[in-house]
Amino acid sequence: MNRQVFGYLLFTVFLLAIPLLGIYPIFAMKIMCYALFACAFNLLLGFTGLLSFGHAAFLGTAAYASGHAMKVWGISTELGILYGVAMAGVLGLAMGALAIRRSGIYFAMITLALSQMVYFFFLQAKFTGGEDGLQGVPRGTLFGLIDLKNDLNLYYLIVAIFMFGYFLIWRIVHSPFGQVLKAIRENEPRAISLGYDVERFKLLAFVLSAMLAGLAGSAKMLIFVSATLSDATWQMSGLVILMTLIGGLGTLVGPVIGAFIIVLLENKVGDFGAAMANVTGIEWFTRLGESVTIVIGLIFVICVLSFRRGLVGEANAWLEKRRGSPAQS
């Protein structure tokens, strides 16, 4: 446990020092956003056993809601974020209430279909700007004091948001509530027979996950000062599944690592393709950058077939094997 705390402290120091290390802050902020998004998603899939195929809807809703509130209504940044999170929560309540009426594979299909409906709504609604998205949202100032137009100030706000979200999830997972969620994941009929109102637990987990995903969405909107349709597509929902899967389902750190890998991949796959084209002489590789989906799809297939525990899961298994001690979480 002490080693864990030490690890987190080290990581926090690293996060705080990133701007000093010369790493492009926007890039680091983007990773933290996706990491929070993936952590929120993992709360549902990894710790409750519910596969939501529509989490992009919450990311997109919060981004649009915050952006609209700040740009058109001119409300302050902190209220804008809260409003976005609240809207994601309301949507989560509605979507969750419908989706938990079916379980397993149907749950995934229903969330996917409902999120597609949200996508079409954003495509047609007036306030979202349709295909162009919502552009040029003012970042504003935090509590009227700190100017967020400065990337460095914004960076520390994003770090704070990310840490807040991460530790909230950590707290949820280790609370009695989190234990019930795990019980539902492991054996739902038994949880019911023990007298837990499973539907309410699932719904609460769904709403919490939606709100945290919304927090990531609002933060993402602040970073890029825009909300676009791509935030709400099913491809985004798929991407967050992959981030979680590649990092490690049901582990706290996994989704963060997964998000890091995927964002890095999206940024670098073009360079990789160009290099491959140089080496092999096959011109097709240069187009790899435009169709990252090929790489993403390939990783998906490999992960599902032979890497289901993800990086962190595999690492834990390896450590336990070496230590030769019984499993501990």
Added chain:
Amino acid sequence: MITIFGIPLQAFLGQLLLGLVNGSFYAILSLGLAVIFGLLNVINFAHGALYMFGAFLAWMGLAYFDLNYWVMLALAPLIVGFFGILIEKFLLKHLYKLDHLYGLLLTFGITLLMEGLFRSFYGVSGQPYSTPEALRSATNLGFMVLPNYRAWVVVASVVVCLLTWFVIERTRLGAVLRAGTENPRLVEAFGVNVPLMITLTYGFGVALAGFAGVLAAPILQISPLMGSNLIIVVFAVVVIGGMGSILGAIVTGLGLGLIEGLTKVFWPEASSTVVFIIMAIVLLLRPAGLFGKEK
């Protein structure tokens, strides 16, 4: 001019027919999904991508090998089916012992892979494909002008769906298949080669998607993304109908297509979401789906 609710009859019936055409695709695809799910317990996300593959095969047949529509209508489902058999044999097979969700995730990955590949070769813009000559004209029915090709799509889809229904519900082969859905181990004990049956079933279900793709080629733009936009609606159709019954899948598919067409006439903005709204209502009133059995 005859009008109905203030809309010219021709336009009204035209939209209904278009709805029925879409409904035919929903029916064939959800039928394939149901057949596959029954035996494999896998929701085949790649169904949309394979439908797209079918449409592209039709186009490629004409563009590269000068094979006409009718040849490809027979050939493309075979190719797609064979491709499906490869997917089942080499990838899906390893996941049967795991949670069903992994099947969905694997086929999702395959979808991204296929879409990405097609996109890298053909771009996102659609490829045009001309309607076969024999069906290019339209028939005047007196009250409306019926484009022959659209009528053909509906008739062909319904015939294929009914044939599938007949084979599964009324023949000995279908009986074995249904038994395999109920209890694969017992069927295996009777000497039926269940793994082979599973492979062929997946191949068949996927071939249906390929068939629908060829049917769609002359009507819709053939683009790499045509499948995944459709498959999500089909998922909603499957949730509405429930996967318990073959006829249910056909009726739900056609019916929702019609409703979508009607919505296009009266409230165009809602036409892309109406299926999802119906899904939400069905979930509230009858969670197991219209034809589904509560398990």
